[in-house]
Structures are given as C-alpha cells and as structure tokens.
Amino acid sequence: GNSVTQMEGPVTLSEEAFLTINCTYTATGYPSLFWYVQYPGEGLQLLLKATKADDKGSNKGFEATYRKETTSFHLEKGSVQVSDSAVYFCALSTGNQFYFGTGTSLTVIP
Amino acid sequence: ETGVTQTPRHLVMGMTNKKSLKCEQHLGHNAMYWYKQSAKKPLELMFVYSLEERVENNSVPSRFSPECPNSSHLFLHLHTLQPEDSALYLCASSQGRESPLHFGNGTRLTVT
Numbered sequence: 001g002n003s004v005t006q007m008e009g010p011v012t013l014s015e016e017a018f019l020t021i022n023c024t025y026t027a028t029g030y031p032s033l034f035w036y037v038q039y040p041g042e043g044l045q046l047l048l049k050a051t052k053a054d055d056k057g058s059n060k061g062f063e064a065t066y067r068k069e070t071t072s073f074h075l076e077k078g079s080v081q082v083s084d085s086a087v088y089f090c091a092l093s094t095g096n097q098f099y100f101g102t103g104t105s106l107t108v109i110p
Numbered sequence: 111e112t113g114v115t116q117t118p119r120h121l122v123m124g125m126t127n128k129k130s131l132k133c134e135q136h137l138g139h140n141a142m143y144w145y146k147q148s149a150k151k152p153l154e155l156m157f158v159y160s161l162e163e164r165v166e167n168n169s170v171p172s173r174f175s176p177e178c179p180n181s182s183h184l185f186l187h188l189h190t191l192q193p194e195d196s197a198l199y200l201c202a203s204s205q206g207r208e209s210p211l212h213f214g215n216g217t218r219l220t221v222t
Binding site for chain 2: 004036041042044045046049089
C-alpha cells in the first residue's frame with residue numbers, strides 16, 4: 001500500500017541553523033511528492049512539490065529532491081528563521097488519493 | 111474572495127445535536143475533500159468528490175454525511191457525534207489527478 005513516514009518531532013533550532021526533516025515513502029506506481037506547512041490556527045499550505053524522480057522542488061529557501069532509489073523526499077533549508085516555526089507534512093499523491101505523514105513540529109528560537 | 115473558505119471556524123456541539131460544516135472554493139477546481147486532523151495522527155481522508163460525485167468513502171461512520179451540491183460547495187452534516195470526533199476538520203480542493211491540494215483553515219469541532 002501507500003504510506004509516508006516522516007521524522008518525529010518536535011524539532012527546535014536556533015535562528016540561521018540548517019534544517020533537515022526526513023521523509024520516506026512507500027508507493028505503488030509513480031507518485032507525486034509534496035511538502036505542506038501548517039501555521040498555528042490555519043490549514044495546510046503547499047510548500048513545494050516534485051512529480052518525478054530526481055526532480056527538485058523549491059520554495060522560500062526550502063528544497064527537497066525526489067529520490068526514487070531511496071524512496072525519500074527530505075526537506076532542507078540552509079538558514080531557518082523564526083517565521084519558519086510551523087508543522088511540516090510530507091505527502092504523496094497517486095491519482096486523487098493523498099497520503100500524509102504525521103507532521104513534524106519545528107520551533108525556531110531567536 | 112479567493113481560495114478555500116470554511117465556516118464556522120469553531121463549533122461546540124452536544125452529542126445529540128445536528129450541525130453542518132460548510133466549505134466553498136473559488137479556484138475553479140473539480141475535486142473537493144474532507145479530512146479529519148487529530149493530534150498525533152496522520153490526516154485522515156474522509157470523503158472525496160470529483161465532478162460532484164463521491165468517489166471515496168474510507169469507511170467513515172454514518173454519523174458523518176457529506177453533500178456536494180455543485181463543484182464549488184461541500185458540506186459535512188453531523189449528527190449524534192461522539193467526544194472522540196472532536197478534531198480539526200479540513201476541506202480541500204484540487205484540479206484533478208495528482209494536482210496539489212488547496213486547504214481551507216478548518217473548523218475546530220468540540221463534541222461535549
């Protein structure tokens with residue numbers, strides 16, 4: 001079946017630190033991969049996506065590369081800001097079906 | 111107004127009440143979704159409507175009843191809920207296969 005596993009949180013970093021949030025997936029076929037971000041009191045917002053192997057999604061300084069050989073889609077950012085504090089969700093899509101990870105809470109302290 | 115709008119933002123209801131959640135999308139999308147978000151659990155897909163026809167049910171209890179009168183509106187009718195149904199209910203829309211989901215801000219439901 002299809003599923004997404006992402007690293008447990010919470011993650012606490014100092015401002016300007018490097019961020020990695022691990023995500024691995026299991027899927028039949030060739031899924032699209034996504035990272036969503038959820039700020040307090042809001043719904044999920046699309047952060048970036050990749051639709052095929054070796055694609056790199058990027059947005060707002062965040063990046064993730066679709067690695068078919070390791071079935072991974074790790075989220076990275078070189079220098080986090082306090083405003084990046086949120087919950088991050090990895091997800092995959094096959095057709096109309098989306099599968100989400102449990103979310104990783106990130107807190108960035110000044 | 112743009113995006114996906116959900117009302118109400120917060121709802122407190124007793125176990126014998128009947129209430130409805132509303133979702134409206136202004137993106138011209140052809141698929142709409144209801145998700146349940148509970149603490150420490152993955153998002154749970156409840157219902158999917160594509161071109162106004164329900165295509166996924168995911169074995170949701172019958173106390174949750176969806177309605178999609180047109181491609182822009184989606185409702186979730188609630189009756190005789192249980193305290194464990196307390197959660198954030200998120201509506202989303204998309205433009206079809208493997209297109210990103212666009213979420214509303216959710217309805218925070220508390221069942222007392």
